[in-house]
Amino acid sequence: MSVPQLTYSLPYAHLNLRRNPFGEFSADEQAALALVDIDPIIARMNEPGYAVQFVGEKGYGKTTHLLAIRSRLSGAGYVHIPEGERAPVPLGCPLLIDEAQRLTQWQQFQVFRSNTPLVLGTHRDFQQKLRRAGRVVETIEVEQRTDTERLHQLLNARIEWVRRCDGQVPSITITTADSLRQQYAANIRGILHHLYTAFQNLSEVTDL
Amino acid sequence: MAKCDIQITFDSPDRTYCGGDTVAGEVCVQVNEDIRCNGIVLFHYWRTHGRGNTDRGKKHEIQLTSGVPLQAGEELRFPFEFVAEIWPLTYHGHYINVDHFVHVGVDVPWSFDPKHEEEYILLPGERPPEFSGGRGEVIEFEKEVTEAKGIVKVILFVIVALFMVLFAAFSVVLIPLLLVGGGIYWAWKKMIASRVGEVKLKMPHLVVGPGEDWPVELSFTPKKTFPVNGITVKVFAQETATSGSGTNSTTHRHTLHEETHTLHPAGAMLAGEEFSEQFTVSFPETDAWSIAESDNKVTWSAQVRIDIPRFPDWTQKAELQVVPLEFLDDPAHSGSGRSQSASGHTSVPPAAVGTASRAESEFREADLPGTVANNDAGAGESMAPLLAVVAEIDQAGRFGNERSEIVAAADGHTYDVVIQIDRVSTTFGFSGDDDAFENGRTVIGRIAGSDQKVQLFAWESSNDSLDYLSRGETWQTRATVRSWDSLYDRLVMHEVPFD
DSSP, X not given: OOOOOOOOOOTTGGGTBSSOTTSOOOHHHHHHHOOOOOHHHHHHTTSTTEEEEEEOOTTSSHHHHHHHHHHHOTTOEEEXXXXXXXXXXXXXXXEEEETGGGSOHHHHHHHHHSOSOEEEEESSOOHHHHHHTTOEEEEEEHHHHOOHHHHHHHHHHHHHHTBOSSSOOOBOOHHHHHXXXXXXXXXXXXXXXXXXXXXXXXXXXXXX | OXXXXXXXXXXXXXXXXXXXXXXXXEEEEEEOSOBOOSEEEEEEEEEXXXXXXXXXXXXXXXXXXXXOOBOTTOEEEEEEEXXXXXXXXXXXXXXXXXXXXXXXXXXXXXXXXXXXXXXXXXESOSOOTTOOSOOSSOOOOOXXXXXXXXXXXXXXXXXXXXXXXXXXXXXXXXXXXXXXXHHHHHHHHHHHHHHHOSOEEEOOOSEEOTTOEEEXXXXXXXXXXXXXXXXXXXXXXXXXXXXXXXXXXXXXXXXXXXXXXXXXXXXXXXXXXXXXXXXXXXXXXXXXXXEEOSSEEEEXXXXXXXXXXXXXXXXXXXXXXXXXXXXXXXXXXXXXXXXXXXXXXXEOOTTEEEOOOOSOOOOOOOOOTTSOOOOOSSOOGGXXXXXXXXXXXXXXXXXSSHHHHHHHHHBTOEEEEEEEEEEEEEEOSOOSSOGGGTTSEEEEEEETXXXXXXXXXXXXXXXXXXXXOOTTOEEEEEEEEEEEETTTTEEEEEEOOOO
């Protein structure tokens, strides 16, 4: 019995893509693709005692906002605190802390009372504590920043990012984006997982 | 407009290479504006993409040019060539993809570097040096291991020390819990052993190629008589891709293959009566090679189960490693596919082991006195007596003993037989009286000119002619009818030797 001849095509070439646009992206790619309006926040980084917190559940885009800010400010210090673990607070200005609800009490005391501009990604609202520490606080609920239009742009930006060459690529319609938002609310991660499977099953370039 | 446009072309139009081949091509850099350039570098490496974090191999660097000023309108061409890696191979799965890349970057100081990359396809070629030909254990590929920095080692030491201190502090509670847990596990094992006794399971081939005949040996002597729902082996393959990190990670799993083969049907295991069988399972055709990277894994396993009704089952599982046939010294192939049991599972005829076969056919001609020699591959006159038996069997009731009685009446008669082959395997554990079949071949197929299935035990002297036959081809010989296999509805025949 002869060995079956393996034949392959380039990955996702049938969709004019290089990979599944809803797979795992690196932190740099996430930051590059972040469709987040951070200009007003960047502009306030020079204010003394300024602190901004992005509040929301897992998968809603807090990390994306922090990574986008980090990519714009080369002197920023960034840390993501893993669950159940302690992490040292880095040096940098501004200071970006992802999963800030995992800071110890002592770390909160030190960080909140310092003068370094602060950007928090957190499940818990620290507004009161930050104000008591003398901070000027801006609270952004990430869920409210992800409307259908922004979601539609985000999803198609990911598709465009992995385009293989000129020509048609699949696209997400505004109707689909709205439907996904209805189903998953602002849980971007859930939406990406849903679309990953959909794209795996696509056999030709089409609009979803 | 980008500072440069970069194109990468390969000498192979379909970009397909085998491991160890020379990958060659050309890089074309179209300069769109005047820039300072510290060099143009080509990297080639493999990388995963999909649902999990990226795993990548070592980046091999080729300097295409050193620092040169680039002027708008200039077009630079750089031929390149390198030896393709031999592992891992290109894989396009569901959550996991492995691809090989050529990446070109123009080093522009104080600016984003223009870059471009293209994939090429890597098929099985040269065998990795880790493969010595042995099949008995899973082979580990050498990975680049990053030596932990001193501070990391100190932190790890502190963590281990803390854990030991905590364990000592809570030992008063932990040790009894461990003892109780261990006791329950021991009792569970004892309970199963009280029925099946000591079970010896051998899976001689932990390294398997696609489509191979995969051997399994199982033996035990029941301590008590007990019923079984069956003895099965489940072959299972899965992709596991991990995204995120630490405790914030998510693991995505996708089943690639799940197939249960019945090694032994439902029945009774009798106390003191040894059960000892060697089986062959036809491994599926696949290109899902075993992958074991940090965040991306393709794993294969086989689990044997003695299914005991209303009692804990005996099970044992082993990890398998699936590699291309090109990496194996002795790929084991049968003629072809498998028979399907009524349950829809793929069944394996007991005591049948596969061998390699080639796409050539030879015919053995019957020339015993009193018979009609027939050189035709089809059903000629010499087949008439056997076909008459087959016709009787076909008209007889499926249930009851009528078919067995017809076959018993035909026992001892010698027939010319032409078999349309389904598969040929090495005979193992032959239970008849004649040892001459022990090292011969077992032919499974259909009697030419009919739908009647047949299992024919051939003599060792026929091995040379049988080993080159494959599915769909025919083989002619003389044989006696010995019995009726009611499980598979087929004639069992024994080859008659030449004088």
